[in-house]
Amino acid sequence: MPDTITALRRILRDCRTIAVVGVSPDWHRPSHFAAKYLQAHGYRIIPVNPRCDEVLGERCYPSLLEVPDAIDMVDVFRRTDDVLPIARQAIEIKARCLWQQIGVLNLDADRLARAAGLDSVMNRCVKIEHARLFGGLHWAGVNTGVISATRAH
Amino acid sequence: MEERRFQPETLAIHAGQIPDAATGARALPIYQTTSFVFDSAEHAASLFNLQTFGNVYSRLSNPTVAALEERVAALEGGRAGLASASGMASEAMALMTLLEQGDHVVAAGALYGGSVSMLAVNLKKLGIETSFVDAGSADAFAAAMRPNTRAVFAESLGNPSLQVLDIAAVADVAHAHGVPLIVDNTVPSPFLCNPIRFGADIVVHSATKYLAGHGTTLGGVIVESGKFPWDNGKFPGMTEPSSGYHGVRFFETFGDFGFTMRARMETLRVYGAALAPTSAWQILQGVETLPLRMERHCRNALAVARYLRDDRRVAWVNYPGLPDHEQHALLARQMREVDGTAGASGLLAFGIRAGAADAGASQAAGVRFIEAAQFMSHLANIGDTRTLIIHPASTTHRQLDAAQQRAAGVLPDMVRMSVGLEHIDDILWDIDQALAQAHA
Numbered sequence: 001m002p003d004t005i006t007a008l009r010r011i012l013r014d015c016r017t018i019a020v021v022g023v024s025p026d027w028h029r030p031s032h033f034a035a036k037y038l039q040a041h042g043y044r045i046i047p048v049n050p051r052c053d054e055v056l057g058e059r060c061y062p063s064l065l066e067v068p069d070a071i072d073m074v075d076v077f078r079r080t081d082d083v084l085p086i087a088r089q090a091i092e093i094k095a096r097c098l099w100q101q102i103g104v105l106n107l108d109a110d111r112l113a114r115a116a117g118l119d120s121v122m123n124r125c126v127k128i129e130h131a132r133l134f135g136g137l138h139w140a141g142v143n144t145g146v147i148s149a150t151r152a153h
Numbered sequence: 154m155e156e157r158r159f160q161p162e163t164l165a166i167h168a169g170q171i172p173d174a175a176t177g178a179r180a181l182p183i184y185q186t187t188s189f190v191f192d193s194a195e196h197a198a199s200l201f202n203l204q205t206f207g208n209v210y211s212r213l214s215n216p217t218v219a220a221l222e223e224r225v226a227a228l229e230g231g232r233a234g235l236a237s238a239s240g241m242a243s244e245a246m247a248l249m250t251l252l253e254q255g256d257h258v259v260a261a262g263a264l265y266g267g268s269v270s271m272l273a274v275n276l277k278k279l280g281i282e283t284s285f286v287d288a289g290s291a292d293a294f295a296a297a298m299r300p301n302t303r304a305v306f307a308e309s310l311g312n313p314s315l316q317v318l319d320i321a322a323v324a325d326v327a328h329a330h331g332v333p334l335i336v337d338n339t340v341p342s343p344f345l346c347n348p349i350r351f352g353a354d355i356v357v358h359s360a361t362k363y364l365a366g367h368g369t370t371l372g373g374v375i376v377e378s379g380k381f382p383w384d385n386g387k388f389p390g391m392t393e394p395s396s397g398y399h400g401v402r403f404f405e406t407f408g409d410f411g412f413t414m415r416a417r418m419e420t421l422r423v424y425g426a427a428l429a430p431t432s433a434w435q436i437l438q439g440v441e442t443l444p445l446r447m448e449r450h451c452r453n454a455l456a457v458a459r460y461l462r463d464d465r466r467v468a469w470v471n472y473p474g475l476p477d478h479e480q481h482a483l484l485a486r487q488m489r490e491v492d493g494t495a496g497a498s499g500l501l502a503f504g505i506r507a508g509a510a511d512a513g514a515s516q517a518a519g520v521r522f523i524e525a526a527q528f529m530s531h532l533a534n535i536g537d538t539r540t541l542i543i544h545p546a547s548t549t550h551r552q553l554d555a556a557q558q559r560a561a562g563v564l565p566d567m568v569r570m571s572v573g574l575e576h577i578d579d580i581l582w583d584i585d586q587a588l589a590q591a592h593a
Binding site for chain 2: 003004005027028030032033036037040041102103125128131135136137138139140141142143144145146147148149150151152
C-alpha cells in the first residue's frame with residue numbers, strides 16, 4: 001500500500017478528477033464532507049450514487065461505467081463487501097488510483113487494483129490525508145507526521 | 154522510501170512546526186489574534202460545518218497553539234492533541250467531554266490533590282460519581298467497575314505518592330469494560346513514558362511542569378491515542394448526532410481523532426479555557442529542550458535519593474528510580490533509560506527522622522527543613538529548572554481529609570522535592586545544611 005507521505009502526496013497531486021462512489025446528498029454525512037472539501041481544494045468531483053441526480057452542483061451518475069469523463073481516482077464510500085466490483089470498474093475506466101475510505105478495507109480489491117497497475121489506498125480518508133499533507137489538519141491538533149524544513153504551500 | 158520514525162529529541166524540536174507558509178519564518182510565529190478572516194460566506198459556512206479545516210476564533214484553535222498540540226501528540230505517539238489553559242483545564246476538558254450525569258469513574262486514590270477535588274467535589278455536583286481505589290492494584294480497579302462506569306483515571310507516576318501505575322494491567326481492566334483509560338502523564342513527561350504504548354486511550358498533561366520546564370507559564374494538553382472503539386455502544390455522544398454541534402457525528406466524521414474534535418468543538422469552545430498563543434509559544438521554548446532536561450533531572454534526582462537514603466537524619470525516602478524500590482521493575486518496563494537505569498523524573502519524597510518518635514515531631518522537622526533551605530524554593534509547582542520543596546499535607550493536599558491524604562499517598566511528615574537542574578554538589582550542599590538546621 002503506498003502509505004508513505006511521499007506516495008500519498010504524489011497521488012493527491014496527480015489525481016485531479018475524483019469519482020466519489022457512494023457520496024451522500026446529506027450535508028452532515030462524511031462522504032459529503034469529503035467531497036465538498038475536495039471541491040473547495042481545486043479537485044473536480046464526480047458524484048456516483050444511483051439514488052441522486054445531482055450532488056454539490058455536479059451531475060451524479062448511477063455507476064462509474066456511465067461517467068463520460070476521464071477519472072483519475074475512484075474514492076469509495078461503500079461497505080467493504082461491496083468494493084470488489086467497483087475495483088473492477090475502476091480498472092475498466094483506466095483510473096489511476098483506487099482509494100478505500102476509513103473503515104473500508106477490501107484486500108481482494110486492493111490486490112486486483114495493484115495487479116492492474118493502479119495505486120491503491122485503504123482505510124484512509126482522502127480529505128484527512130489531503131489536509132494532513134497539504135496543511136489544515138495541523139490546525140486541528142492532529143499529529144500529521146510531517147517533519148520538514150520546507151515551508152507549506 | 155520507508156517512512157522515518159523520528160526520535161523524541163527530533164520531535165521535541167520539529168513536530169508540529171514547519172516554516173511558516175506566509176513568511177518562511179523558521180521559528181514559530183506568535184499568532185496573537187482572536188479571529189481569522191473568512192475568504193467568503195461559503196468558506197465561513199464550510200469552516201463552521203467542519204467541512205474544511207481552518208481557523209475561526211482562537212478559543213477554538215490558533216496556529217501557535219496548534220504547534221504545541223501537535224508536538225505533544227507526536228511526543229506521546231498519539232493521534233491528536235488539544236491544548237487548554239492549564240493542566241486542570243485539560244483534565245476537565247477530557248472528563249467533561251466523556252462524562253454525563255449518572256456516569257461513574259474509577260480513579261486511582263494516589264492523585265494530585267486538585268484532581269481528587271475535581272472528581273470528588275466538582276464532578277459529583279454534576280451527578281458524576283467517582284470510586285477511588287488503590288493505584289497499585291489492577292484488581293482494585295476491576296472490583297470498582299460498575300455498569301455505568303465510563304472512564305478510568307490514574308497518574309502514570311503519582312504526585313506526590315510516586316506510585317507507579319501498571320498501565321497495561323489497568324488498561325486491560327478498562328477495556329474489558331469497554332471504557333477508556335485516561336492517564337495523567339505529567340510527572341514522567343512524554344520523554345520518559347508514553348502511556349499510549351501500554352494501552353492508555355487518553356493522556357493528560359500539565360504542560361506547566363516538565364514540558365515547559367521554566368516555571369513561567371501555565372498550560373495543559375490532552376492527547377488521544379486514536380485507538381479507542383468509540384462505537385462500542387457506551388458513548389452515544391461520540392456516535393450520535395451532536396446536540397452541542399449541529400448534528401455532527403464526531404466518530405463517524407473524524408474517525409481516530411473524533412474525540413479530540415469533540416473535546417475542541419463541544420467542550421473547549423463552550424467552557425472557554427483556551428490557551429493563550431503567547432503561552433503556547435513559551436511552553437514550546439521549553440519543549441525543545443525537554444529530552445536534555447529530563448536526563449539531567451533524572452540524574453540529579455537519583456543522586457539526591459541515594460544521598461537521602463544513606464543519611465541517618467532521614468527516616469525514609471521514596472524514589473522509584475532507586476534499584477531497591479519495590480516498584481523499580483515495573484518502572485523499568487514503562488520508562489525510558491537514563492544513564493543505563495530507568496528514568497524516574499525529578500520528583501521524590503522523604504521524611505526526616507525526628508528526636509521524638511511521634512508524627513508531630515517529624516512533621517515539624519520537615520517544616521524546619523523547608524524553611525532552612527537557601528536556594529531550594531518553597532512553592533507549589535513541580536518540574537521547574539529550580540529545585541522545589543513543599544510539605545504536601547499542609548499545602549497541595551490540605552483540602553483533603555486525613556483518609557483522602559493517606560489514599561493520595563501523603564504522609565504527615567512527607568517533604569516533596571522536585572529536583573532541579575542546578576549542580577548536584579550545590580543541591581546536596583543545600584540539603585545537607587537544611588537537614589542540619591532541621592535537626593538542631
